[in-house]
Amino acid sequence: MGTMAFFAGLLLFVMGMGKWQETGSPWWLAGSLAFLLLLIVAALTSRGGGSKG
Numbered sequence: 001m002g003t004m005a006f007f008a009g010l011l012l013f014v015m016g017m018g019k020w021q022e023t024g025s026p027w028w029l030a031g032s033l034a035f036l037l038l039l040i041v042a043a044l045t046s047r048g049g050g051s052k053g
Contacts, residue, residue: 001043009035009039009042012035013039016031016035017029017032019032020032
């Protein structure tokens with residue numbers, strides 16, 4: 001995952017949290033937190049996943 005993709009994902013997370021603040025819907029909160037978790041997992045796994053051959 002590149003740096004631009006990571007920051008774009010963070011922007012989407014912040015936008016989702018703003019939508020949650022606006023609507024008060026627990027679905028926006030759950031979706032935003034789930035997306036953040038997936039973003040962190042993708043960032044950590046792609047960081048050390050290079051082939052050394």
